[in-house]
Amino acid sequence: MVLHTASQKYLSTRGGSYGLSFEEAVLKGLGADSGLLIPEAIPSLPQNWHQDWLNLPFADLAFEILSLYISPAEIPAGALKDIIQRSYSTFRVPDITPTITLDADTRIHLLELFHGPTFAFKDVALQFLGNLLEFFLVRRNKGKMGKDREHLTVIGATSGDTGSAAIYGLKGREDVSIYIIYPTGKISPVQEAQMTTVEDENVHCLNLDGTFDDCQDLVKALFADPLTNKNLKLCGVNSINVARILAQITYYFASYFQLIRSGTFDPSTDAIRFCTPTGNFGDVLAGYFAKRMGLPISKLVVATNENDILYRFWQTGVYEKQLVLDEASAKGGIEEDGVKAHPEGVKETLSPAMDILVSSNFERLLWLIAFDLSNNSDNLSERKSSAGSKVKQWLHDFKSKGGFRVEKEVLEAARQDFTAERVSDEETVATIRDVYRWPQPRPRPGCSSSSSSSSSSYILDPHSAIGVTAALRSARAAAPGVQQQQHCVALSTAHPAKFSHAVEMALRDERGFRFEDVLPPQFVGLEGLPRRSRRVYRSEGIDGIRRVLMGEVEREVDGKNS
Numbered sequence: 001m002v003l004h005t006a007s008q009k010y011l012s013t014r015g016g017s018y019g020l021s022f023e024e025a026v027l028k029g030l031g032a033d034s035g036l037l038i039p040e041a042i043p044s045l046p047q048n049w050h051q052d053w054l055n056l057p058f059a060d061l062a063f064e065i066l067s068l069y070i071s072p073a074e075i076p077a078g079a080l081k082d083i084i085q086r087s088y089s090t091f092r093v094p095d096i097t098p099t100i101t102l103d104a105d106t107r108i109h110l111l112e113l114f115h116g117p118t119f120a121f122k123d124v125a126l127q128f129l130g131n132l133l134e135f136f137l138v139r140r141n142k143g144k145m146g147k148d149r150e151h152l153t154v155i156g157a158t159s160g161d162t163g164s165a166a167i168y169g170l171k172g173r174e175d176v177s178i179y180i181i182y183p184t185g186k187i188s189p190v191q192e193a194q195m196t197t198v199e200d201e202n203v204h205c206l207n208l209d210g211t212f213d214d215c216q217d218l219v220k221a222l223f224a225d226p227l228t229n230k231n232l233k234l235c236g237v238n239s240i241n242v243a244r245i246l247a248q249i250t251y252y253f254a255s256y257f258q259l260i261r262s263g264t265f266d267p268s269t270d271a272i273r274f275c276t277p278t279g280n281f282g283d284v285l286a287g288y289f290a291k292r293m294g295l296p297i298s299k300l301v302v303a304t305n306e307n308d309i310l311y312r313f314w315q316t317g318v319y320e321k322q323l324v325l326d327e328a329s330a331k332g333g334i335e336e337d338g339v340k341a342h343p344e345g346v347k348e349t350l351s352p353a354m355d356i357l358v359s360s361n362f363e364r365l366l367w368l369i370a371f372d373l374s375n376n377s378d379n380l381s382e383r384k385s386s387a388g389s390k391v392k393q394w395l396h397d398f399k400s401k402g403g404f405r406v407e408k409e410v411l412e413a414a415r416q417d418f419t420a421e422r423v424s425d426e427e428t429v430a431t432i433r434d435v436y437r438w439p440q441p442r443p444r445p446g447c448s449s450s451s452s453s454s455s456s457s458y459i460l461d462p463h464s465a466i467g468v469t470a471a472l473r474s475a476r477a478a479a480p481g482v483q484q485q486q487h488c489v490a491l492s493t494a495h496p497a498k499f500s501h502a503v504e505m506a507l508r509d510e511r512g513f514r515f516e517d518v519l520p521p522q523f524v525g526l527e528g529l530p531r532r533s534r535r536v537y538r539s540e541g542i543d544g545i546r547r548v549l550m551g552e553v554e555r556e557v558d559g560k561n562s
Helices: 022-028 049-053 058-067 077-088 122-140 161-170 189-196 212-224 226-231 242-262 282-293 309-316 362-373 380-401 408-417 425-437 462-477 496-507 538-561
Strands: 010-012 037-039 099-103 108-112 152-157 176-183 203-208 233-236 271-277 299-304 318-320 403-405 418-422 486-492 534-536
Touching: 010 022, 010 380, 022 122, 022 233, 022 242, 037 242, 037 362, 049 058, 058 077, 058 242, 077 122, 099 242, 108 242, 108 462, 122 152, 122 161, 122 176, 122 242, 152 161, 152 212, 152 538, 161 176, 161 189, 161 203, 176 189, 176 212, 176 538, 189 203, 189 496, 203 212, 203 538, 212 226, 212 233, 212 538, 226 538, 242 271, 242 282, 242 486, 271 282, 271 462, 282 299, 282 362, 299 309, 299 462, 309 318, 309 408, 309 418, 318 380, 362 380, 362 408, 380 403, 408 418, 418 462, 425 462, 425 496, 462 486, 462 496, 534 538
Parallel strands: 108 486, 152 176, 152 233, 176 203, 203 534, 271 299, 271 486, 299 418
Antiparallel strands: 010 037, 099 108, 318 403
């Protein structure tokens, strides 16, 4: 009996780790060579998936998909179902991620991903990850007492939404400490309040005098640091953790099935595109996994803001930093919504969660393409090793030279499944305003009404507006015959109340607009609550962060055992 299929074993994109179990992949976060972990194979869908899955509720659909990546020898089917059910019981709508139609004439739809506890798409993965980690720890600590119990130190960097979603997924859980590093003054007030007002003692917020990229670099350095790993059992919550990517696959399938059930979309004649606003490439990568599994997505549209390293790659085949070296050029966005400009290269925009210079998850796509193209051997081990070596060389060039150019066939392979759009702040504002003026969208049958719409108009947050802008361009660019058959689904990644200043800037002159109409009751008074956050400094490097972590974890564990 085979305990693990190829899709239930994991490897490092840089060739240093193979044959990891799902539990090892989740708890390690990164490979021993600092590569990202991915399944050794992307599974194909079961023969009758279309009929069997069409009417499944979200949680049942998630179980079917995740079972392809998680062996029942690791997590029995009943336990996995329970983890999933508990993860999505925290969402405010029964459909979890409803799809609505914004404009029937152009076939523009919106996949709402903000109905979880922190009003952001990252709840979909991080509620699951929190319950998953608890399951592993309960099993590992069964019968153990005191310091014999395994204690997990979960660490993450955030540009705004990951931090609060991770904290809400892990707060109050036994044998877990969570540390979130965020750039001081560079996330929105609501985002900071969601993190720093949580009172659970296992939650620790660290604000760093730098950018999100600085925070992310420190997290990666901690995972590679022997001294840290000798004293602490680390686990990551950023999208470098493969469980994040796998959990997000479900909502691409859910949206596809919702449109079919509505009668709007006919898979025998129509095509579907997903337009994903992205900075770190994790959200759209989940769509790519869905496509490789067999979901008939005609194209994945990578929608970036003015921090456009991904857009430039799809135009040129060159993946390189484009530094913004002078303060005047970097300036933009709205300070109150959490802009993150920095002399080392990030441009401030109205969509601050996407203000990222380097897209970490892009490495996973590069490995998959390199593997596909290394078809000069029938030996799977040789092909995997060749792909890992290729990725390792590309990333070495990126680190040493600031960028690299891929071969023509690599770019052509990337263009088969993806296209890219770059959206400016001016276009973002225009889309928020234009969509507000459209007729009120109607939820699909069986879907819940949007909580980001007022009584007469739909209100997008700036990140979602980038996805909608990309969808509108895709609709306009399609040939006349294709236009009649192409549907574009834009991913709505956050509730507009999280970025109130950008929304108010776009809509303040619109008749009938009152921001109070979309302000969730959960946000009222949030910013006035007491906060807990500790200042840390880039100048102290990894040594400073390590001292904080080791000291706090020791106090937390000793306090429980005293």
